[in-house]
Amino acid sequence: MRTGTTPAASEIKVAAVQSDPQVGIENKKSNVESTLQLIAEAAREGARLIVLPELASTGYSFDTREEAYLHAEPVPNGPTLQAWIEAARQHDTYVVAGILEQEGVALYDTAVLIGPEGFIGKYRKTHLWNREKLLFTPGTEYPVFDTKIGRIGLLICWDIWFPEVARILAAQGADIICSTNNWVWTPPPLFDDAGNCMASYLTMSASHVNTIPIVAADRVGEERGGKFLGCSLITGTNGWPIGGIADAEDKTIIYADLDLTASRAAMIWNDLNDLARDRRTDLYDPLLGFNGTPLVR
């Protein structure tokens, strides 16, 4: 078996922020301030890619569309995103965070990618969970962003239940997936004896079968009767969590040192198995995946 002797090309520290924003327009200012403090804290610890949860600046559980509109902002010109852009510039770091986006009358559950150079791009959640279907418009694209530290793909929460999403991002040459989450419920039990939720294992599996690190930031706390599951994790190209999976309750930041381009070599496991080549695109997915989109890894 191969031992992975390719020298690291892009080693950096990454961070997953497990925070506890609170819904309600009266809390928005403190929510945004909290994100800025957490970005500063992670950057002080040396993180150059910092991932915050889904809807990190607003909280999640909007009662009505009317309430959701109060929280929404245009991307990238809204005040929250402008504050994040300034923070990324000031701390010389990349930031991924969830935000409630408004364009025209449409609301999107969006993840944004920001770097020291400013706003890079956004991903609008394509799989909507439960009442999100009553509030938001689903996205229609799976962009992968080329940056100085590597190629970054984004996904949001319920997306990880659809193995197609990580496949599509990997197929487009993503070096890492930043996963922003508000995990809330699965058919019981919510946790196993180790205290991990099923989404932890879905994340590990998506990472492993695509040989791509995933930085999954989930939130904790409660909102209007709904409880979030924590369990943030950062996986290596082998899919295993680096330094363990976060607790279900704690506000915390977890870190890992990653080579953001390691995935380009990691998919060749031995002289005969390349996880891209081994896909049977003669039998499935002829229009997607490694066969149908540019294979740049």
Add this chain to the structure above:
Amino acid sequence: MRTGTTPAASEIKVAAVQSDPQVGIENKKSNVESTLQLIAEAAREGARLIVLPELASTGYSFDTREEAYLHAEPVPNGPTLQAWIEAARQHDTYVVAGILEQEGVALYDTAVLIGPEGFIGKYRKTHLWNREKLLFTPGTEYPVFDTKIGRIGLLICWDIWFPEVARILAAQGADIICSTNNWVWTPPPLFDDAGNCMASYLTMSASHVNTIPIVAADRVGEERGGKFLGCSLITGTNGWPIGGIADAEDKTIIYADLDLTASRAAMIWNDLNDLARDRRTDLYDPLLGFNGTPLVR
């Protein structure tokens, strides 16, 4: 959230046999006898669906094609399969097991499904691992078999690294997946602190996102310098292992009581999320999955 009040329609005990066959034509007779004893033991415990590992009657690590031919048999007319058919009839049980199949000059890494009524069908491994590519011909179909206890899909070992396979089986209305395995290696570490291997988590994830039970029988022991990983498991429609994951070393049989048709109701999680309907077939897999093959669940 839903509580799953649909009454069980097909409750039975299922078994995953974690055995230790040994390669070498001098061992074939004792390997087959061992499978018959294990089938009898599981049937005595009340199992009506018994899953054995990949290549359960021959061992795995053939040195050459010539040696592999010595172990191979036609399906269903070879002596091993005839013995399994007689065992399934005698014990009034369904059996899934891996066998080395020869048809013409081609060798296949095959899983067979047998019931009290005789031979039902076979699946030829579509994703070949490492030196299997030098010995075997890959399969080209993902059959799902209708039986008196429910619809049964089969997969073999390396297949589970390709989330497409479980998707395709679920899309065709499978109620349960029987997974026959000789798990050998992943990028290190092989096990986590809980003693589980990555294939355990891939199995749980495939089960969970397709809301379908998986009976995964792996083998233990060593052959010609290669070590097998054990860690057999049986998941419910929620993806969690029932009664825990087997040890990495022990010869054992694990059991679970399952409703083999529970998956037909389990994919509806709430008033707004149906895991089949939620697939974005406008964005991916338009030719496969729930959109492209008969949706009979």
